[in-house]
Amino acid sequence: MEAAILFILVLGFLFLGVPIAISLGLSSVLAIAIFSNDSISSVALQLFTASQNYTLLAIPFFILASAFMSTGGVARRIIRFAVACVGHVRGGLAIAAVFSCMLFAALSGSSPATVVAIGTIAIAGMRQVGYTKEFAAGVIANAGTLGILIPPSIVMVVYAAATDVSVGRMFLAGVIPGLVAGLMLMVAIYVNARIKKMPKQPFAGFGEIAGAAGEAGFGLLLIVIILGGIYGGIFTPTEAASVAAVYAFFIAIFIYRDMGPLKDVPLRKEGESLPVAVVRNIYICLVQFFPACFHPDTKKVLTEAAKTTIMLMFIIVNALLFAHVLTSERIPQAITDWMIGAGFNWFTFLIAVNILLLLGGQFMEPSGLLLIVAPVVFPIGMELGVDPIHLGIIMVVNMEIGMITPPIGLNLFVTSGITGMSLIQVVRAAAPFVMILFLFLILVTYVPALSTWLPYSLMGPELITNR
């Protein structure tokens, strides 16, 4: 009864256009006021507690790293590298676009940022060599969803915070599924390209590959630092995120120089000898270090990242309040008992989870949805013997699909926005590739080893302490 009223309140508020965070927060406050003897003081206490959650502390840092890395220049360098690698096979530019999205995903936790950064350059490039706009947009909208599956991923951090599993294992768990999903998209494009005789580029040569790799490498080192640092024992995942942010700042300002006081200052001037260039660069980096920290460009990136953090965290914090009310009224326990009693097994349970998330994903921001669903679904999953890390990856893949399925899908909106196509056109363009992601979802759901093999062979099995 209480549970029903609580959920009806939330949905009612949501559809009346009340901000998601307030729908969750106000319902929680009202539930406490009406059904519980608890004071609102302890809800305020929870609000503060949720705002200083240790695991979630990684989120602002990843957002900041991603903001420094989302400048046009980084995307351009990545695309150059991807085209040099795979541009010469049939359908090469489209395959390179998928590859670019995968690489960009390793720098950024955000899917829409991936679509915009890679899409604006890659879609134009594909059209120039004769691909249709629909095809190009469909490829990018889908490949853009890899942003949350390939680490670093904010959604994974949120799952870890909700269920107490380790962020490090979740990140490692996303690597192989991310590669598989990317490969599946690439194979589909290749087959399609063979049938339709789509264009290919001339091979650019190993020199170009090496040159492009050298340029893109500084950015891509970020993911090596994050995963290597966590696995190698230098820092915890939260600390890794802060290191990533500082590294991204350094690369954006002093190496790539797309922004900040060194903008358009070349690393090596024409005709300059190598030693002179090295000394000159060290000198300007030292002299410009403090100006760079206080440069308007830096402040702009910080402000943008802070805005994104606030928007996302306010939803997360209120979803945590909501989850707290659920727990304190013992609702997850009741649902667990009911589901076990109803005879669900792991197979049917996972189907139910998939459907629930695909539906919920239509109205709810992914992190918020995850925080509400996880406390209910996680204990049931554990009871039925589902692996905690595997369950997390399934949830992330569901969130991905939610982004490209109508009526509400973030990547659909973004793609439609930048291409000027109507939403329906984008939906239609994306549909063939969405089918591939559905296939991928089935694969991930029923082949746990895809998710668990890498983290468990490197870091040992996840210890379930939260049940």
Added chain:
Amino acid sequence: ADDCSDGEIVIKFSHVVAATGHPKGDAATMLAERVNSEMDGKACMQVFPNSQLFDDDKVMEALLLGDVQLAAPSLSKFEAYTLKFRLFDLPFLFQDLNAVERFTTGTDGKDLLGSMTDYGFLGLGYWSSGLKQFSANKPLIQPADANGLKFRVQTSDVAVAMIEALGANAQKLAFKEVYGALQTGVVDGQENSWSNIYTQKFFEVQDGITETNHQLLAYLLVTSDEWLNSLDDDVKTQFLTIVEEVTAKANAAVAEKEAANRQRILEAGSTIRELSAEDRKAWVDTMKPVWTKFESDIGADLIESAVASNTSN
């Protein structure tokens, strides 16, 4: 049943460990069972394990707000309220859990329960969890072996001073991060009870455990003064009697559980290093300055009284 019916006093107990398998979790469950069966109609107790409601830090505030009635944070959490509680963190203070039991049930131990009423807290009993052992990613035999290592400790000034006396570095880490941090080498070592080392599988990622028994790991069952005094006398008496009996029973079972988990660690293939009398003395001597450092905070007589509990009379 923990569904409370109308008219019953609701007693919410929030703690941070699993509902079963941990000495504290077991004690809380035992307490709830007895309250719910013996005080049915008068009171009902709900246990929220695993930090579901509050972590150890915020639960004290929730007690004051009246939204939780019972909590059991670790003793070192209480030094924020009264420096006297630093006593329990002194290294090599108690020889064994029997000494702990003698001290906590004695006059001085009982007096300490009421030392935080200024803040509105009242201790109801000490729940032992075991004595702590050191472990690291290399064998620890002499105190010098710990030199330069990074240890995860529960934050208390005494614990930090103790680690520094070893020439090592104290690091704060959330409990759930310790396994990963030990495994990857973010920290080199830790100190904990046999039960925690076993249930959290720390032994898997350490080069054996050294049986130092150097420090007490225990919890204070704590309530709000205001709430307890709001109860009718007969309800209060009945409740306190149950608390006292459960406390005694739970503490009596701890030594056995600790021994069992020590054995399980051995069976899992880990090494347990016992200290020779000589080596042990070296550890004690290295850490002795810590006592002097905190003597004025705690009070010399209180320390003396605790030391006296090591010899049963």
Added chain:
Amino acid sequence: MQRVDNWVTRFEESVIALLLAAMTLVSFTQVVARYGFNSGWTGALEFTRILFAWLILFGMSYAVKIGSHLGVDAVIRLLPKPLFRAAAIFGALCGVAYAGTLLYSEWLHIFGLNTRGGAIDYWSKMHKIGIGLDDLRYPQVIIDTFGTQERVQRWIAYLILPIGLALFMFRCLQAAWQIWIGERVMMIAAHEAEELVAENKDILKD
């Protein structure tokens, strides 16, 4: 008026940027200190987490002002104009109710609800007993000169709760008013990338 408004916006933006920068630097320095010098500041983690809370709780009102809180507009967009506007105002007033109740819940007694407490009550209780934070200490100099207690009081960290909620309530009221007089369409953003899309709108259109 416009000048004051710009000044306030600049202030708000500077505060959130500074909070984020401070969090990142403290966290990063901690890694360097531990890995490079085998040392560290015990209070670092707690300090960073408090800055995090300040960022969210201070920033939530700013996000109302710039309209970046996410919501679902698909359903209310189907409504006729006046109803749409009513829904938009309702959304803003829900924000007022949310912050108002969290600040001081006893106003709900007018609906016969038996509520108690709120952020103000919580903060004043913490202020009254004056207990300190876990790890955050005053530097010895400050203790010696001002005779403060050793640990930084919790109420200092929690100040942002009543302040942040009050600011949030004010911004929601302001939003409701602006919708009412037709200066603003609604309080929410339909998706998180609205600004990003606006910057790159139709960039690939034929």
